[in-house]
Amino acid sequence: MSRAIREDGPIRALGAMSGTSLDGVDAAVVQTDGSRIFEFGPSGYQGYTPEQREVLRAGLGQWTGDAVDAAAELVIQAHAKALSGFKEVELVGFHGQTLAHDPQRRRTLQVGNGAELAQALNRPVVWDFRSDDVAMGGEGAPLAPFFHFACAKWIGAEAPLCFLNLGGVGNLTYVDPSFDKPEQSGALLAFDTGPANAPINDLVQARLGLPMDKDGAIAAGGEVETGALELFLAEPYFSRMPPKSLDRNDFAEMIGLVAELGDADAVATLTGMCAAGVVQGMEHCPKPPTRVLVTGGGRHNPVLMEMLRVSLDCPVEPVEAVGLDGDMLEAQAFAYLAVRVTRGMPTSCPGTTGVGALVGGGIVSVP
Ligand SMILES: Nc1ncnc2c1ncn2[C@@H]1O[C@H](COP(=O)(O)OP(=O)(O)OP(=O)(O)O)[C@@H](O)[C@H]1O
């Protein structure tokens, strides 16, 4: 296989994402010219063991030091293993693992050195997607919106719609598909809506030794405590205008708001907080969206989905309703963005990260 990166026509790119919920590596192939999606290819998932998860968790919120180095090494090993089985791939888009994110101080850290991964896979690797945006005053996140724009075109959408990712953190992309290009002013508005699954996972892990509230079973037996919900919504983050982004642990103290509640009420309240952040965020959409397509693990939580449905004025459906794969959308996004980076196309704009000018971030490492 040639290692040269083709400069025009569609490329088969492999994207890889290790998300804030620290569950594992998602990997997926997209055939794209950086503008259009031509085809979705195979995908895979490699879960972290509980011990590996602890190594990553130990590095959260840190910028340097032994815990960061250990996390970085683990991330490269896990990705080399997860990605080596993909054949006929011309390029890899490697997000890495976010350990810390502080755009206000112009800092964001995704570990895993892509140059090492390029050697391990013997393929060109695009990585460090967020640093340039942050250096130019942007939020550095979310970055999936340019891919969401392409997805809206791929499904033939004609009216404004939203993609909602419910991972560890929640993020929303408003897309107006009447525009030709994602970077046109008005085509996209994107931001993190608030914490999503991370606080739920952290609480059930601490109290019950469970990795998640599977299928919302615990929340279903509880009630949302409105006092705690109101305190949560009084956080200044929610009155800030988008674009805006969060670090995974920015809301870690919100578990304290439910500390006095029983397990079911505590989980129901954290689930209600996730939904409330989304509902509040939706008010920023420039035009009423015709539908909300939900991606990420939170779409499997029926309690959370029902909370959104009763509060929003448009249909709320998993992205599978339009033929997309909600477990792989982020990995696919970084495959798509990798091709854009190699072709000098922007990957963020004022509407997606609040950056002042178009940015095409990312480092290209060729083995
Ligand atoms: N069946 C389910 N019921 C309830 N919650 C679920 C279910 N499946 C997944 N989840 C939740 O989704 C989480 C994983 O979501 P996802 O893989 O989208 O996160 P991520 O990609 O790591 O995060 P981010 O998008 O913030 O980077 C799990 O940790 C869990 O909290």
Ligand SMILES: CC(=O)N[C@H]1[C@@H]2OC[C@@H](O2)[C@@H](O)[C@@H]1O[C@H](C)C(=O)O
């Ligand atoms: C700094 C960082 O890694 N942010 C992630 C995180 O996980 C969800 C949300 O917070 C989003 O802003 C972003 O990921 C997605 C893939 C994005 O950049 O679009």
